[in-house]
Amino acid sequence: MELKAAIEARTSVRVFSDEQVSLDDVKEMVRLAGLAPSVNNFQPWRYIAILNKDLLNRMAEVVTDKIENLPSSKSIAASNVKKQVTWFSTFFKDAPVVLVLITKPYETVLESAVELTHDQINLLRNHPDIQSAGASIQNILLAAVDMGYGACWLSGAMFAREEIEEMLKIKAPEKVLAFVVIGKPRSEHKPKIKPNLAESMEIIA
Numbered sequence: 001m002e003l004k005a006a007i008e009a010r011t012s013v014r015v016f017s018d019e020q021v022s023l024d025d026v027k028e029m030v031r032l033a034g035l036a037p038s039v040n041n042f043q044p045w046r047y048i049a050i051l052n053k054d055l056l057n058r059m060a061e062v063v064t065d066k067i068e069n070l071p072s073s074k075s076i077a078a079s080n081v082k083k084q085v086t087w088f089s090t091f092f093k094d095a096p097v098v099l100v101l102i103t104k105p106y107e108t109v110l111e112s113a114v115e116l117t118h119d120q121i122n123l124l125r126n127h128p129d130i131q132s133a134g135a136s137i138q139n140i141l142l143a144a145v146d147m148g149y150g151a152c153w154l155s156g157a158m159f160a161r162e163e164i165e166e167m168l169k170i171k172a173p174e175k176v177l178a179f180v181v182i183g184k185p186r187s188e189h190k191p192k193i194k195p196n197l198a199e200s201m202e203i204i205a
């Protein structure tokens with residue numbers, strides 16, 4: 001598939017068939033994720049592929065608890081919103097494969113030259129660690145389309161980031177940043193219609 005066609009065909013897929021995802025295909029997607037640009041070429045990432053249903057269910061349970069316990073009014077409207085957010089944050093439990101993206105602090109020469117901490121520099125540079133990680137995820141989403149899969153970027157599970165890190169034995173300074181959920185789509189998905197961004201682009205000549 002041509003790159004432009006993959007970009008145009010990509011859409012978030014959240015409901016999957018029972019068809020297995022080949023581990024070789026997942027490895028290929030993650031290999032491509034590793035070719036993304038990153039701050040100082042530090043590649044501040046690694047991935048864990050979770051196929052274990054019991055673990056996914058336990059992770060979804062802690063996410064559900066976290067969302068349920070977020071401070072809110074007792075209204076039916078608030079409860080409905082929470083239910084909706086819970087679904088969009090836990091549908092990963094029914095997916096054949098969940099990739100967990102783990103980031104680590106990158107090294108910057110500036111740290112040795114100025115009196116700022118790594119976190120202060122990272123904030124001033126607008127979180128290039130997170131920007132880098134996003135580029136790697138996009139590679140996975142496009143590779144998934146190219147290889148006949150559907151996928152969805154998922155940050156909602158991060159409501160229970162600390163609990164998930166504990167389950168996966170992730171220790172600081174590493175952090176879980178996001179999930180990418182992968183499988184064969186259960187039904188046909190049409191990409192959403194989006195405005196042509198070029199039309200609203202400001203051009204400063």
Ligand SMILES: Cc1cc2nc3c(=O)[nH]c(=O)nc-3n(C[C@H](O)[C@H](O)[C@H](O)COP(=O)(O)O)c2cc1C
Pocket residue numbers: 010011012013014088089152153154155156157191192
């Ligand atoms: C940073 C990021 C976080 C996202 N988190 C979630 C999520 O937690 N749950 C979910 O269902 N979709 C999530 N999405 C998918 C978006 O909802 C989706 O990309 C958006 O609605 C546009 O639809 P499309 O991907 O089909 O073009 C996330 C996307 C991004 C880029």
